[in-house]
């Protein structure tokens with residue numbers, strides 16, 4: 001089905017409307033599928049406002065797009081035929097190779113050897129049986145709308161902010177969108193290095209030492225490292241933070257029943273890159289490289305237990321920006337390592 005590169009370039013060179021000569025040429029070569037794919041790429045570019053610097057770049061991106069679409073379609077076909085509980089979609093990351101995706105959308109990698117100072121776990125004595133069956137902190141007004149980190153590897157800031165917004169709402173009754181950018185620009189201690197990565201516990205330490213975190217509107221997000229503007233007006237304060245006992249989903253459930261929790265996961269797999277809906281199940285890595293927030297849990301009608309997560313990749317990813325991941329799996333580390341390093345701020 002492959003068509004010569006020169007012809008492909010000619011087709012791609014047509015812009016949004018496919019010129020009939022190229023259409024005919026591709027038809028003659030049996031390139032109907034290829035044509036449909038070219039049209040699909042064009043449509044996708046419009047939808048996501050993508051502009052390429054030249055035709056060579058565009059031709060290269062088309063090949064990546066095509067490979068990703070094929071991967072997504074074959075995954076979804078297998079999902080429909082078998083018992084896979086989630087599906088993938090051609091989202092805004094469809095013209096990125098998995099390596100490129102990892103490089104820009106996730107952390108450089110959480111330090112697996114980071115020494116955690118024991119913090120205590122205030123929810124230890126909650127009875128699992130007494131916890132609600134379903135928790136969704138959105139319905140309690142403790143979750144701000146989905147944000148988008150853009151081309152900056154500061155998921156750690158978004159994760160820490162989501163947990164902080166949650167505990168501030170629970171303790172004060174007021175939901176305020178808080179500033180990731182203040183963390184990116186001003187929090188340069190421990191593992192925290194702006195767009196080059198960081199860790200949520202270090203973000204909590206900064207917020208405590210800084211006397212709070214300012215609002216999103218007071219210190220808006222720019223998706224790049226910047227000069228610290230010391231914008232804090234103490235809009236949101238926390239007293240401390242605690243680590244949920246590691247590799248213990250029951251402990252995590254006690255915490256998430258009590259407040260939104262920061263969670264580190266391995267978000268680098270292609271299934272994560274293109275997750276579109278359902279409960280993510282099956283194999284997943286545990287090399288932690290992405291920070292998200294657990295904002296609830298529940299069970300589907302077919303009995304699959306899940307964690308409800310808030311991500312920071314905009315609303316065109318996942319379930320309007322949210323994600324469900326299988327809960328209480330055999331591996332103690334949890335799906336994609338979600339039970340390895342959860343933590344939360346305290347008020």
Ligand SMILES: *[C@@H]1O[C@H](CO)[C@@H](O)[C@H](O)[C@H]1NC(C)=O
Pocket residue numbers: 121122123124125
């Ligand atoms: C849990 O219960 C034990 C035994 O009653 C008690 O010693 C401990 O302080 C409690 N932990 C918390 C975090 O409340």
